[in-house]
Structure formats: structure tokens, C-alpha cells
Amino acid sequence: MAKIAPQEYRMIMVGDLEPHPDNPHQGDVDVIVASIKKHGFYGSVVAQKSRMRIVAGEHRWRGAAKAGLKHVPTVIIDVDDETAQRIMLADNRLAEYGQYDDAKLAELLQSLPDLDGTGWRDEDLSDLLDDLGDIEIVHDELATSRSAPTPAPAAPEGLGDDPDDEDDSSDIEDDEPTGEHDRDAHHGPASSAAPPPRPKAGAMVELIVPLTAAQHDEVTGLVAEIRSRDGDASLADVVMAALRSHADRQR
Numbered sequence: 001m002a003k004i005a006p007q008e009y010r011m012i013m014v015g016d017l018e019p020h021p022d023n024p025h026q027g028d029v030d031v032i033v034a035s036i037k038k039h040g041f042y043g044s045v046v047a048q049k050s051r052m053r054i055v056a057g058e059h060r061w062r063g064a065a066k067a068g069l070k071h072v073p074t075v076i077i078d079v080d081d082e083t084a085q086r087i088m089l090a091d092n093r094l095a096e097y098g099q100y101d102d103a104k105l106a107e108l109l110q111s112l113p114d115l116d117g118t119g120w121r122d123e124d125l126s127d128l129l130d131d132l133g134d135i136e137i138v139h140d141e142l143a144t145s146r147s148a149p150t151p152a153p154a155a156p157e158g159l160g161d162d163p164d165d166e167d168d169s170s171d172i173e174d175d176e177p178t179g180e181h182d183r184d185a186h187h188g189p190a191s192s193a194a195p196p197p198r199p200k201a202g203a204m205v206e207l208i209v210p211l212t213a214a215q216h217d218e219v220t221g222l223v224a225e226i227r228s229r230d231g232d233a234s235l236a237d238v239v240m241a242a243l244r245s246h247a248d249r250q251r
Contacts, residue, residue, distance in 0.1 A: 032060055
């Protein structure tokens with residue numbers, strides 16, 4: 001059964017705390033110092049009562065010391081050595097199971113006037129935006145435009161009775177426009193400035209959008225919700241409706 005570990009909250013002098021000798025985690029203290037100088041020290045360090053060893057927040061403690069603080073808020077827990085090691089491991093490990101909603105993260109970072117003290121850099125935001133923009137569009141191969149062959153004139157009545165007047169397939173082929181000559185005759189020379197061809201009518205175009213696991217789950221849920229409300233709409237209809245709605249809001 002879940003319970004709250006015995007603990008108390010106190011302001012402790014930085015020098016009265018010590019890092020746990022078994023802590024395998026390594027952090028960037030300078031990034032923490034930048035955050036402390038920008039926002040002040042917030043939260044607390046967690047220490048084992050019997051030894052005053054830090055079991056959670058060691059790098060925050062190091063950052064506080066480097067930033068020149070004399071005291072840090074400390075939660076003191078009364079646990080044995082093995083439990084202290086387990087708490088230390090859990091504190092380091094559990095955060096690694098989380099993940100970001102990249103689109104929401106990018107939106108949040110862009111909304112700030114600067115990224116000072118956030119642990120994020122402008123380069124990180126640029127990389128994130130590049131990843132979000134990595135959309136691959138695959139088109140099917142377009143059919144080559146070609147004029148219909150000129151039908152052969154009907155043979156005069158009775159002509160087919162003479163063996164010497166049998167149809168010559170080579171004559172029909174000579175009358176059929178083909179290849180580059182046909183394209184030049186009907187369309188003229190290709191323009192180097194012409195835009196790429198759009199898919200022909202009825203052609204299917206596949207849009208591949210990379211998603212995080214969280215985004216995939218959210219998209220699946222939203223599509224199911226829309227279909228339960230509006231009927232069994234195709235995914236293409238759902239996407240087009242969402243894009244039109246977003247475009248209307250931007251106008």
C-alpha cells in the first residue's frame with residue numbers, strides 16, 4: 001500500500017550536505033547554475049537523515065554551491081541505506097521514461113522572448129523545427145501525354161477480296177504520331193521554368209508524416225472521436241477538414 005515516507009523540510013547549509021558516493025548519474029551543473037541565476041533556486045534537495053547524504057537533487061545542490069548560495073531547501077527523509085540507494089536510482093531513472101510532445105514543445109519555446117535559463121538553446125529549437133518539418137511526399141508516376149492514333153480509313157467495298165490489297169500494318173504505324181515529334185507538335189518545347197506536374201486526376205498521393213508515440217496516440221483518438229460524431233469519414237476527409245479549419249483561423 002502506498003504511503004508517505006517520514007520526512008521534514010528544513011533550510012540546510014550547503015556545506016552540511018554531501019553527495020551520495022554511489023550516485024552514477026552525471027549532470028550539467030553549468031546549465032543548472034544558469035537557471036538558478038535566471039529564476040532563483042526553487043524546489044528542494046532530498047537527503048537521508050542519518051548521513052545527510054543527498055539521494056535526490058545532487059546536481060541542483062552543486063549548482064546552488066557554484067552560484068554562491070549558502071543554504072538550500074532540503075527535505076530530510078528517515079530511511080535506511082538500501083532505501084536511500086533505491087530512491088536515488090528511481091529519481092535518476094524515472095524521468096527517462098518520459099517523452100516530449102515535440103509540436104507542443106516547439107510552440108512553447110517559440111512563445112518565449114528568449115530561452116535563457118530554460119536549459120534549451122536556439123540551436124535545439126532549430127533542430128526541433130527541422131525534425132517537425134521533415135515530411136516526405138511520394139507521388140505516383142504520371143502517365144506520359146500522348147495523342148490518340150489516327151484511325152485507318154475504311155477499305156472500299158470489295159477491296160479485301162484482292163490478296164494484294166491486304167492492310168499493311170507498317171502504313172498504319174507510319175500514320176500514328178508518336179514520341180518526341182508528337183509531343184513537340186501538340187505541346188511545343190518544354191519550358192524550364194514550368195512548375196512540377198501535379199498528379200493526374202484520380203491519382204493517389206501518399207503523405208507521410210513522422211509522429212512521436214504520444215502524437216500517434218492523440219491522432220488516433222481524435223480521428224475516432226470525429227468519426228463517432230460525424231460518421232465513418234475517411235482519414236483524408238478528416239485531415240482536409242482540419243487543414244481548412246486551421247487555414248480559416250489564420251486568415
